[in-house]
Amino acid sequence: MAKNSPWITPAAAIARDFPAGLTELSPRAQVNLRGILDESSFMTAVKTATGIDLPITPNKVATGKDHKALWLSPDEWLLIGEGEADALVHRLENALTGQHVAINDVSANRTIFELSGPHGHHVLMKSSEFDFHPRVFAPGDCVQTLIAKSQAIVEQVGEDAFHIYVRSSFSRYVGAWLAEALAEYGAPA
Structure with a gap:
């Protein structure tokens, strides 16, 4: 929760x-994620942190075991999941260290x-x-x-x-x- x-x-x-x-x-935990889609390390790191491949097709949703990702723009997704948003933000920050990204808890x-x-x-x-x-x-x-x-x-x-x-x-x-x-x-x- x-x-x-x-x-x-x-x-x-x-x-x-x-x-x-x-x-x-x-x-629900809601985290806004922005990153550079063309960097394979970005996609790999997000999959490591969330267990899902971000959707790259406009207006599509990718669903995993604990999270789903809604495509919002070519470099922006809304990640939704159960549990604390802080934990998801922490996992994303650790996986994406050194990359040009924005990770924001927008649950409220x-x-x-x-x-x-x-x-x-x-x-x-x-x-x-x-x-x-x-x-x-x-x-x-x-x-x-x-x-x-x-x-x-x-x-x-x-x-x-x-x-x-x-x-x-x-x-x-x-x-x-x-x-x-x-x-x-x-x-x-």
Whole structure:
């Protein structure tokens, strides 16, 4: 569990009223990593520290035993995992010593919502300009976009399941938006 686990997000105040299919997940370790992809030593060191190969294809997710990496840009990834972010940061710093990198614990920066059920794609398409149709967005994909005018990262984690990473300060607003959009499809409270 991330060390900020007792922290209560603004969305917690309305989470009990979320319809079925929308939940706020418990905090996860979130580490932003920037590095030079063209250096093989960078990729090798990250794999040593995390057990995963960073995705090099835009908007893809690589998943390992304890961590996953979301591609954010050609030199930036968001690493997500269970446990303390400090431990992951320490492992990355040790493995990447001497390399030109940036490693930052951003665990308290974002709230994670899980949107699940048969209407997830529809709710996302209603909430964003990005095309979340299943023919173009599938499990293992991620994208940075706007959800209800708020910056978000959306990751499809299953056929009908999504993780939506939203800045904590916007979590109540986005949570209410998603709840209302989901309720329009008949999701029970």
